[in-house]
Amino acid sequence: xxxxxxxxxxxxxxxxxxxxxxxxxxxxxxxxxxxxxxxxxxxxxxxxxxxxxxxxxxxxxxxxxxxxxxxxxxxxxxxxxxxxxxxxxxxxxxxxxxxxxxxxxxxxxxxxxxxxxxxxxxxxxxxxxxxxxxxxxxxxxxxxxxxxxxxxxxxxxxxxxxxxxxxxxxxxxxxxxxxxxxxxxxxxxxxxxxxxxxxxxx
Amino acid sequence: xxxxxxxxxxxxxxxxxxxxxxxxxxxxxxxxxxxxxxxxxxxxxxxxxxxxxxxxxxxxxxxxxxxxxxxxxxxxxxxxxxxxxxxxxxxxxxxxxxxxxxxxxxxxxxxxxxxxxxxxxxxxxxxxxxxxxxxxxxxxxxxxxxxxxxxxxxxxxxxxxxxxxxxxxxxxxxxxxxxxxxxxxxxxxxxxxxxxxxxxxxxxxxxxxxxxxxxxxxxxxxxxxxxxxxxxxxxxxxxxxxxxxxxxxxxxxxxxxxxxxxxxxxxxxxxxxxxxxxx
Ligand SMILES: C[S@@+](CC[C@H](N)C(=O)[O-])C[C@H]1O[C@@H](n2cnc3c(N)ncnc32)[C@H](O)[C@@H]1O
Numbered sequence: 129x130x131x132x133x134x135x136x137x138x139x140x141x142x143x144x145x146x147x148x149x150x151x152x153x154x155x156x157x158x159x160x161x162x163x164x165x166x167x168x169x170x171x172x173x174x175x176x177x178x179x180x181x182x183x184x185x186x187x188x189x190x191x192x193x194x195x196x197x198x199x200x201x202x203x204x205x206x207x208x209x210x211x212x213x214x215x216x217x218x219x220x221x222x223x224x225x226x227x228x229x230x231x232x233x234x235x236x237x238x239x240x241x242x243x244x245x246x247x248x249x250x251x252x253x254x255x256x257x258x259x260x261x262x263x264x265x266x267x268x269x270x271x272x273x274x275x276x277x278x279x280x281x282x283x284x285x286x287x288x289x290x291x292x293x294x295x296x297x298x299x300x301x302x303x304x305x306x307x308x309x310x311x312x313x314x315x316x317x318x319x320x321x322x323x324x325x326x327x328x329x330x
Numbered sequence: 331x332x333x334x335x336x337x338x339x340x341x342x343x344x345x346x347x348x349x350x351x352x353x354x355x356x357x358x359x360x361x362x363x364x365x366x367x368x369x370x371x372x373x374x375x376x377x378x379x380x381x382x383x384x385x386x387x388x389x390x391x392x393x394x395x396x397x398x399x400x401x402x403x404x405x406x407x408x409x410x411x412x413x414x415x416x417x418x419x420x421x422x423x424x425x426x427x428x429x430x431x432x433x434x435x436x437x438x439x440x441x442x443x444x445x446x447x448x449x450x451x452x453x454x455x456x457x458x459x460x461x462x463x464x465x466x467x468x469x470x471x472x473x474x475x476x477x478x479x480x481x482x483x484x485x486x487x488x489x490x491x492x493x494x495x496x497x498x499x500x501x502x503x504x505x506x507x508x509x510x511x512x513x514x515x516x517x518x519x520x521x522x523x524x525x526x527x528x529x530x531x532x533x534x535x536x537x538x539x540x541x542x543x544x545x546x547x548x549x550x551x552x553x554x555x556x557x558x559x560x561x562x563x564x565x566x567x568x569x570x571x572x573x574x575x576x577x578x579x580x581x582x583x584x585x586x587x588x589x590x591x592x593x594x595x596x597x598x599x600x601x602x603x604x605x606x607x608x609x
């Protein structure tokens with residue numbers, strides 16, 4: 129992998145996934161230690177339902193608090209935020225969340241592209257974006273936006289993905305800084321946290 | 331240092347907002363910026379411009395373009411009986427408390443193409459309250475308002491929402507409130523007669539009458555906190571003593587300056603009552 133990545137500090141982690149995503153989230157997110165100090169935002173394709181099933185499922189296994197992202201809520205360090213079903217999730221320049229019920233994008237709401245485009249604006253080179261398993265191409269455009277804003281792009285190794293289309297499309301688009309197994313992704317995310325400890329973070 | 335493309339897009343958005351405010355009197359500066367940026371970019375693309383900057387001359391010099399701009403900016407995504415439990419609670423909890431009033435004024439702000447206000451009116455009719463109700467349904471999108479006023483929908487929409495209608499507490503059939511034909515379904519006159527559609531901008535327009543219930547769902551999510559506070563204040567002023575407010579299922583009143591003026595009736599379903607006291 130190229131080593132063009134020389135960022136001083138990652139400030140936020142965004143994770144997008146679709147088909148098979150919940151299983152991978154269950155591998156990665158419980159590996160984040162209780163003192164993990166960066167905010168994590170998860171955008172997963174799930175059917176519209178009044179209840180956010182992912183929040184409940186992750187809460188059981190994670191050491192970090194897991195909450196549904198709410199409009200105008202400030203993105204919180206050391207917390208896993210999950211997009212609500214049937215709304216697009218966006219993040220503003222002041223690092224508060226916004227929601228929208230605009231039309232589906234890539235046949236998805238929430239759309240990973242919509243979130244990542246806003247997150248690339250909000251965090252620029254401080255964003256690490258992770259694209260996991262999925263059976264469509266949502267997220268690829270968003271990863272390109274992250275890359276264009278000098279963010280860091282991590283893609284699940286399609287060989288380990290339940291549905292390889294989404295990660296493979298990102299790799300084919302030439303925007304993956306790292307291609308890793310779920311365990312490898314977890315280790316890398318944890319290392320962002322340690323390096324942010326060394327460099328004094330505001 | 332030259333600007334990166336992200337900040338160029340940000341400059342374009344600022345110019346667009348400035349032009350809309352000063353040229354057309356529509357101030358979008360307190361909209362949540364991330365989704366506004368998306369919509370402005372989508373609008374420029376839809377109108378065939380390579381960038382938002384290229385749209386600006388037309389925006390400034392072609393006054394006829396405004397309706398199209400507003401229609402593109404306020405994408406009227408809506409459906410009948412969205413969140414049926416909310417409608418059920420409105421009918422079962424709020425309406426009985428309002429049933430004793432001789433007249434019932436309702437304001438639905440951000441009605442889009444009308445699906446939601448017709449859903450409410452249908453349930454009012456079934457509850458025997460529509461005859462004394464006057465519903466004002468408002469929006470800034472005139473194209474959407476015109477569609478709403480027409481009340482003609484694809485027949486398959488009625489089929490698709492029949493289940494939600496029942497979950498919302500409907501006691502007959504959804505189709506019984508429409509006249510069907512040629513693949514289209516027209517809302518019955520008995521329902522339409524009680525709804526007035528009007529242009530009203532929550533950013534700049536004021537109170538237009540006293541109401542017992544304000545329904546405003548999935549509109550505040552597009553506003554920043556400052557504008558949310560303004561609009562909630564407007565609702566508070568419009569509501570009669572003990573009147574009710576219904577917001578969208580993901581809309582938060584808790585952080586708002588207006589929060590003290592509203593008491594939750596059902597916080598999970600975003601139903602509030604105007605607190606007694608001052609007014
Ligand atoms: C997503 S739709 C919500 C429709 C419906 N209430 C629902 O929940 O299904 C948002 C609506 O708010 C309208 N809107 C946006 N800004 C507005 C403003 N400043 N004043 C009035 N309506 C506005 C838009 O035109 C659009 O029709």
